[in-house]
Amino acid sequence: MRGNVIIVGLGLIGGSLGICLKKAHPEAKIVGIDTNPEHIQLAKVLGIIDESANDLTESASDADLIILSTPVQQTEKLLRLLTGLPLKENVIITDTGSTKEKIMILAEQLNINSFVGGHPMAGSHKSGVAAAKDILFENAFYLLTPGGNKEKAEILKDWLIGTKAQFVETTPSEHDKMTGIISHFPHLIASSLVREAEKFQGELPLLSRLAAGGFRDITRIASSSPEMWRDITLHNDRNLIDLLEGWKLEMEHLIDLLRKQNEEEVFEFFQSAKQFRDELPVRTRGAIPAFHDLYVDVPDYPGVISEVTGYLAEDRISITNIRILETREDIYGVLVISFQTEEDRERAQTCLQSHTDYDLFIP
Numbered sequence: 001m002r003g004n005v006i007i008v009g010l011g012l013i014g015g016s017l018g019i020c021l022k023k024a025h026p027e028a029k030i031v032g033i034d035t036n037p038e039h040i041q042l043a044k045v046l047g048i049i050d051e052s053a054n055d056l057t058e059s060a061s062d063a064d065l066i067i068l069s070t071p072v073q074q075t076e077k078l079l080r081l082l083t084g085l086p087l088k089e090n091v092i093i094t095d096t097g098s099t100k101e102k103i104m105i106l107a108e109q110l111n112i113n114s115f116v117g118g119h120p121m122a123g124s125h126k127s128g129v130a131a132a133k134d135i136l137f138e139n140a141f142y143l144l145t146p147g148g149n150k151e152k153a154e155i156l157k158d159w160l161i162g163t164k165a166q167f168v169e170t171t172p173s174e175h176d177k178m179t180g181i182i183s184h185f186p187h188l189i190a191s192s193l194v195r196e197a198e199k200f201q202g203e204l205p206l207l208s209r210l211a212a213g214g215f216r217d218i219t220r221i222a223s224s225s226p227e228m229w230r231d232i233t234l235h236n237d238r239n240l241i242d243l244l245e246g247w248k249l250e251m252e253h254l255i256d257l258l259r260k261q262n263e264e265e266v267f268e269f270f271q272s273a274k275q276f277r278d279e280l281p282v283r284t285r286g287a288i289p290a291f292h293d294l295y296v297d298v299p300d301y302p303g304v305i306s307e308v309t310g311y312l313a314e315d316r317i318s319i320t321n322i323r324i325l326e327t328r329e330d331i332y333g334v335l336v337i338s339f340q341t342e343e344d345r346e347r348a349q350t351c352l353q354s355h356t357d358y359d360l361f362i363p
């Protein structure tokens with residue numbers, strides 16, 4: 001497609017969308033806006049934007065597509081700004097915010113009838129344009145709240161074809177309920193777990209070193225942008241308060257079970273959680289990205305890591321992360337190698353099977 005695209009907010013999401021747009025529509029002009037000049041500079045250096053503009057007032061009138069990819073309370077300010085500006089008749093305005101109810105209500109109040117709400121359900125705890133990548137949204141759900149703008153939603157999907165995401169339409173209220181449960185609430189809990197651990201750091205100096213394994217994994221999302229999560233939780237306050245109230249009851253029930261040493265029900269607590277989790281679909285991306293990990297049971301000798309990574313490099317298989325599981329006390333270690341895609345993990349498995357006799361596991 002041809003046309004002028006403005007991306008406001010050149011961060012992880014705005015930057016990644018910019019790359020996808022350029023790949024699918026090389027003839028489109030991408031103009032970037034960001035309050036931080038360093039972010040604009042980096043987006044230019046990385047070739048994500050063609051030009052920059054100081055603000056929407058100066059640039060919006062030429063735009064065919066405007067993407068607001070800022071923290072959600074900033075997005076509200078930008079919507080207010082847009083109402084006063086001259087715009088093309090067929091312009092499409094969309095956002096990428098993690099909440100939809102307040103944004104959709106505001107767009108309606110402001111009479112912005114070219115607005116199609118959007119939320120790509122993929123991302124990371126990393127922020128900023130430096131972390132942007134074209135495959136971020138591949139196979140991920142991309143939720144749309146078009147309201148009455150069905151036709152504009154179809155054109156928006158064409159613009160966003162390069163994301164290779166799976167578009168799903170929903171209502172703002174259902175959106176905020178669902179993302180509250182599977183994304184926003186887990187973020188609150190992850191940050192709360194970290195804050196709890198921090199309280200004991202003084203009296204237990206070994207704690208942070210012990211926390212390097214599983215604890216680090218389940219609290220990864222607590223390293224996300226505090227500004228972004230402040231805005232999300234303040235927007236989705238009602239759903240989150242309900243969820244936290246329910247959680248309080250669940251925790252009180254758990255305290256009761258432990259006090260009573262109720263073996264059967266404590267087992268049931270873990271059993272039902274395991275069953276639901278094990279039944280969740282894998283291999284598709286969601287708010288919690290799938291990690292394509294391969295466990296390699298390697299002998300503990302010098303050079304074993306470079307041997308394994310060397311085989312992968314020979315076959316040109318990219319890895320995204322590598323670490324050693326330190327939970328075992330015997331002389332062996334387990335190397336955990338993460339890959340960007342399922343295909344890469346399968347190729348790595350075949351590659352290592354042909355070069356070594358190390359045991360390989362897929363978790």
Ligand SMILES: NC(=O)C1=CN([C@@H]2O[C@H](COP(=O)(O)OP(=O)(O)OC[C@H]3O[C@@H](n4cnc5c(N)ncnc54)[C@H](O)[C@@H]3O)[C@@H](O)[C@H]2O)C=CC1
Nearest residue numbers: 009011012013034035069070071072097098123124127128
């Ligand atoms: N990080 C993630 O994993 C995901 C984030 N989202 C949503 O997408 C939006 C953007 O998130 P990220 O890209 O992760 O954030 P980010 O922090 O990486 O980038 C945000 C960018 O917006 C700029 N900015 C802030 N206020 C601005 C304003 N008023 N005008 C112009 N630029 C402004 C910042 O300088 C920054 O460069 C948020 O609404 C977030 O809720 C949606 C899906 C996933």
Ligand SMILES: O=C(O)C(=O)Cc1ccc(O)cc1
Nearest residue numbers: 098122123124125287288289
């Ligand atoms: O890093 C993670 O696991 C995330 O949860 C990423 C994320 C953050 C915000 C969203 O609205 C959607 C996805």
